[in-house]
Amino acid sequence: MDAELIAMQLFSGVALGAILVMVALGLSIIFGMLGVVNFAHGALFMVGAYAGLYVATLTGSFWWGLLVAPLAVGAFGMLIERVLIRPLYGRSIDDPLLLTFGLGYVLVETVRILFGNEGMPFPTPPELAGVADLGIGYFPIYRLFVVGVVAVILLLLWLGLEKTRFGLIVRAGARDPQIMRVLGVDVARVWLMVFGLGVGLTALGGVLAAPMRSVDPEMGTLVLAEAFVVTVIGGMGSLVGAIVAGLLIGIAISMTALFAPEMATIVMFALMALVLLIRPQGLFGKPGRA
Amino acid sequence: MTASVHSVAEVMAGPAGRRGWRERLARWRVPLSVLVLCLLPWVLPSQALAVNVLIYGLLAVGYNLLFGYTGMLSFGHAAFFGAGAYATGIGIGQFGLPWFAAIGYGMLAGGALAFVVGLLAIRTRGIYFSMVTLALAQLVYYTALQATSITGGENGLRGFTLARIDLFGWSIDFLDPVKKYYVLMVFAALALWFVSRILNSPFGAVIEAIRENETRARACGYDVERSKVMSFTLSGLVCALAGALFALHLAIVPLDILGIQTSGMIVMMTLLGGAGSFFGPFVGALAFLLMEDVVSLWTPHWQIVVGTVFILFVLFLPKGIWGTLLAWRAGR
Numbered sequence: 001m002d003a004e005l006i007a008m009q010l011f012s013g014v015a016l017g018a019i020l021v022m023v024a025l026g027l028s029i030i031f032g033m034l035g036v037v038n039f040a041h042g043a044l045f046m047v048g049a050y051a052g053l054y055v056a057t058l059t060g061s062f063w064w065g066l067l068v069a070p071l072a073v074g075a076f077g078m079l080i081e082r083v084l085i086r087p088l089y090g091r092s093i094d095d096p097l098l099l100t101f102g103l104g105y106v107l108v109e110t111v112r113i114l115f116g117n118e119g120m121p122f123p124t125p126p127e128l129a130g131v132a133d134l135g136i137g138y139f140p141i142y143r144l145f146v147v148g149v150v151a152v153i154l155l156l157l158w159l160g161l162e163k164t165r166f167g168l169i170v171r172a173g174a175r176d177p178q179i180m181r182v183l184g185v186d187v188a189r190v191w192l193m194v195f196g197l198g199v200g201l202t203a204l205g206g207v208l209a210a211p212m213r214s215v216d217p218e219m220g221t222l223v224l225a226e227a228f229v230v231t232v233i234g235g236m237g238s239l240v241g242a243i244v245a246g247l248l249i250g251i252a253i254s255m256t257a258l259f260a261p262e263m264a265t266i267v268m269f270a271l272m273a274l275v276l277l278i279r280p281q282g283l284f285g286k287p288g289r290a
Numbered sequence: 291m292t293a294s295v296h297s298v299a300e301v302m303a304g305p306a307g308r309r310g311w312r313e314r315l316a317r318w319r320v321p322l323s324v325l326v327l328c329l330l331p332w333v334l335p336s337q338a339l340a341v342n343v344l345i346y347g348l349l350a351v352g353y354n355l356l357f358g359y360t361g362m363l364s365f366g367h368a369a370f371f372g373a374g375a376y377a378t379g380i381g382i383g384q385f386g387l388p389w390f391a392a393i394g395y396g397m398l399a400g401g402a403l404a405f406v407v408g409l410l411a412i413r414t415r416g417i418y419f420s421m422v423t424l425a426l427a428q429l430v431y432y433t434a435l436q437a438t439s440i441t442g443g444e445n446g447l448r449g450f451t452l453a454r455i456d457l458f459g460w461s462i463d464f465l466d467p468v469k470k471y472y473v474l475m476v477f478a479a480l481a482l483w484f485v486s487r488i489l490n491s492p493f494g495a496v497i498e499a500i501r502e503n504e505t506r507a508r509a510c511g512y513d514v515e516r517s518k519v520m521s522f523t524l525s526g527l528v529c530a531l532a533g534a535l536f537a538l539h540l541a542i543v544p545l546d547i548l549g550i551q552t553s554g555m556i557v558m559m560t561l562l563g564g565a566g567s568f569f570g571p572f573v574g575a576l577a578f579l580l581m582e583d584v585v586s587l588w589t590p591h592w593q594i595v596v597g598t599v600f601i602l603f604v605l606f607l608p609k610g611i612w613g614t615l616l617a618w619r620a621g622r
Contacts, residue, residue, distance in 0.1 A: 037417045039365075087605060093416055094363045098561060099604040101365075101554055105597030113591055221550055225428040228421040236418060262436045269429035273410055276422065280413040 004137040009258045010251060015143035015212070017250020018150035022205030023223055024230040024242040025157070026198035032174045032237035033194045036085060036096040041202050042224025043104035046217060048073045048203025049210040050111055053122050062125035062211075070204040077199025078192050085195070086188070104220070111217045119216030128211075146208050153204070154243065161239075170194060174237075202227075222265075229272045235285025245283065312620070319568045320486045324479045326572070330471075337467040339583060341474065343576050345536050348478045350559040350571030351485055352528025357557070358566035359489065360521040361501030362412075363420045366427030368552035369407065370526035373430070374400035374533025375543045376447055380440065383450030390457065393477065393534040400530020401523055403430070408522030412515060415504075424550065431548040447543040464538075474535045481528050486568065488524060497521045501566075529556075558600050564613030573612045 027041050038044075048069055055072075056065030084103065088095045124142050131138040161167035169190055173180045177187050205223075213219070230249050234241025249268045257264040275282065315322075331340040353367050377399035381392035411422045434441045441447055452464045455473065464470050488494050496517050499507040508514045537543050546552065555578070563574020581599065585592035607614050 031417070037421065084601065084605070091608070094420075095604055095608060097363065097417060097420060098557065099601055101557070102597045102600035102604065105554070106594050106601070109591045109594035109597065113594070222428075225425050225550070228425050232414070232418065232422060232425065265432040266429060266436070269425055269432075272422070272425055273429075276410050276413050 006255075006258070007137050008139065009254050011139055012143065013251035013254030014247060015146050015250070016254055017247035018147050019205045019209045019212075020223075020226055020230050020250055021150060021243050021246035022153070022208070023202045023227040024234065024246050025154075025239060026201035026205070027227050027231055028234075028237055028239060028242045029201070030195055030198035031231075032239075033170060034081075034085075034089075034096075034191050035093065036100075036195075038195075038198065039097055039101040039224070040080075040104040040107060041100075041199075041227060042220030042222075043107040044073060044077065044199050044220070045202045045206040045209075045223050046111065046215070046220035047076075047107055048206030049122070049215040049219065050115060050206075051203065052207030052210055053120065053215055056122075062128075066204075066207050069207045070200045073203035073206075074196045074200025077203075078196035080199070081192050081195035086191075104224075108217050108220070115217070117217065119214045119219075121214050122210035124211040142211055146212070149204075149208060153201070157239075166190075166193075226268065229268045231282075232272050233275045233282055235282025238282065238284040241282055241284030312616075316568070320479075320483050323482050323569065323572065324475075327475050327478060328472075331468060335583075337471065339579060341467070341471050341539055342579050343572065344471065344475060344478055345532050345539060346555075346559060346579065347572035347575035348481055348535065349529050349532035349556055350563065350575050351482065352525050352532060353556045354560050354565060354567075354571045355485060355488065355497075355528065356521055356525035357560055358564075358570070359494070359501060360497040360518065360525075362518065362522070363557070364411070364423040364522075364525075365420045365550075365553050365557065366407065366411075366423030366425075366430075367526070367529050367556045368548050368550070369427040369430040370400040370404045370529040371533040371536070371552060371556070372434070372543070372548035373403045374530030375537040375547055376434065376441055376533075377530075378534040378537040379447045379450045379543045382452070383447070384440075389452055389455050389538065393531070393538070396534035396537065397527055397530045400533060401527040404526020404530070405519065405523045408519045408526070412518045412522065424553065427548070427553055428550065431545075431550075434548055435545060441543075441545070444545055446545050447537075448541075450537070451541040452538060470539065474539060477531060477535060481531055485528060489568070493517070493520070558596070560610075561608075562600065562603055562610055564610030564616070567610075567612050567616060570610055570612040574610060577611060 023041065023045055027038060030036055030038050051069035051073055052062075052065035054065075055068045056062045059065070080103065084099055085096050088099060128142040128145050130141055132141050132144060161171060169180065169185055173185070173187055173190055180187050180190075206219075209223075226249065230242060230245045233249070234243075234245030249271070252267050252271060253264050256267040279285075327344060330343060331337055334340045334343070349367075349371055352370075353364070356362050356364055356367075374396040376396075378392045378396035381387040381395040382389060385392075385395075387395060407423065407426050411419055411426065414422050435443055437443070455462050455464050462469050462473060464473070496507065496512050499510070499512065500514055500517060504514060533547070536547070559574040559578045560571050561574065562577050563572065564570030578596065581596055582592050585595045589595075603610065609617055
């Protein structure tokens with residue numbers, strides 16, 4: 001077991017974790033603002049990957065898929081919020097959860113009808129194929145690209161939330177939507193945008209993940225469970241928590257795959273159980289919210 | 291003056307009369323359920339559908355104890371259903387247990403798993419609880435997938451077919467669908483009686499108090515955490531029995547039984563029928579399976595219809611079929 005192999009695997013974990021960060025952030029942003037857990041989040045990740053594949057095949061360029069798919073699926077997310085989720089505000093917190101679960105079902109079956117049950121390959125764009133020598137080992141360029149894209153998105157998100165008027169409204173609205181309404185902010189519109197943003201992030205995660213694996217209608221199921229684990233470990237509604245826990249889980253999965261491959265899918269759940277025992281509100285969660 | 295007194299008396303008599311009707315229904319709920327279960331194979335289009343309604347109905351009854359009566363939305367009950375099924379199959383096929391002991395073993399395994407998962411999951415509340423139960427059920431799924439030597443992995447568990455079952459000197463042909471149905475039904479009837487007793491007990495009142503207002507229940511001095519774990523375990527126990535019956539019925543345990551789809555199906559059935567009502571889960575299981583049967587005649591993608599119907603129910607009929615009927619009858 002040499003250092004180079006470990007470094008490569010570690011880096012794989014970071015790339016995997018970066019995808020999880022996108023998905024978990026989307027989940028966390030929606031929850032933090034709307035108080036809704038989107039159980040269709042995994043399905044929308046899958047829809048994002050298929051949309052990316054579809055656009056990339058149509059235009060012959062991966063870049064169009066990467067750009068168009070998250071925007072289109074994000075817009076679709078806004079439609080979902082407007083038509084299906086908005087009637088449920090003020091009702092039991094379980095209702096949006098149940099509804100989005102049913103929606104996930106419908107989305108998976110729709111994709112099966114449109115694209116078939118079998119998985120499809122998603123070729124790595126030729127510009128990003130191959131490996132790069134970073135001095136400590138050879139790393140697949142595509143994975144470096146994924147980590148770079150996620151880093152840029154995180155920076156943009158941070159700037160958007162901290163430095164813009166919209167971000168100010170979002171942060172204030174997460175704390176007290178009632179006061180925001182009194183102050184004359186159209187909270188319904190903000191929630192619509194936030195839901196679209198969260199869905200767009202998971203769709204972007206789907207497109208980015210697709211070339212590292214293949215796309216299939218069931219690909220969202222494990223991702224949903226992974227995103228939940230990340231959110232529970234990081235602390236629900238905590239954006240920093242989602243980032244730290246996402247990377248942590250990605251690295252944990254990847255390193256376990258190196259040393260004990262049969263434990264790779266199990267290790268993150270064990271980590272979650274451990275966090276629940278020691279710190280039920282999550283690493284970055286506030287006590288009392290759990 | 292007398293007229294107004296008279297009308298007041300009438301007003302008082304009205305709701306009391308209706309309450310009487312509901313109380314009578316509640317008192318006879320177990321015999322009525324068993325009667326319906328007895329008739330099921332003769333009124334439904336196929337034997338296979340009847341036995342599925344029996345097993346999934348019981349599964350939903352177990353789940354309803356937690357979701358409908360305690361107000362905890364678990365998305366991981368496939369784990370206990372599956373654990374009951376796997377342990378029963380393993381008990382017969384690998385340990386050579388007699389069939390009734392294997393059912394007990396299945397319930398023990400499922401109940402113990404529910405106890406452990408419950409202890410962990412109740413450390414979180416509300417939405418977190420749903421997420422944690424889903425994640426822990428996925429852990430069980432992947433563990434079963436990896437433990438190929440015990441569970442058969444992706445191929446599922448096989449090799450425990452029962453041709454005949456013996457009890458107290460009787461020998462029953464277990465390959466005869468009607469006889470098999472009634473053997474399994476005895477266990478479902480016992481479980482229904484058990485659940486009904488739980489709901490009528492002081493403990494039943496405590497879990498409903500937790501559903502209505504957890505803080506107030508705690509302030510009244512009830513041990514909320516312990517009651518939640520108890521409710522979770524009992525619910526898992528009933529679901530494990532449903533799993534044991536499933537294993538005896540099919541003589542194979544597919545890995546899918548542990549999947550997220552199964553957990554979701556349990557939730558859907560319970561909600562479609564009416565969470566928090568005694569008959570609701572069976573109505574829901576029947577509605578779900580009938581829908582699956584009918585729709586899959588003209589498309590393999592029946593889930594798209596089921597999912598859409600489920601969404602419409604959440605939006606417009608959150609009390610489910612039976613719950614809405616009850617509310618409509620009470621509101622007349």
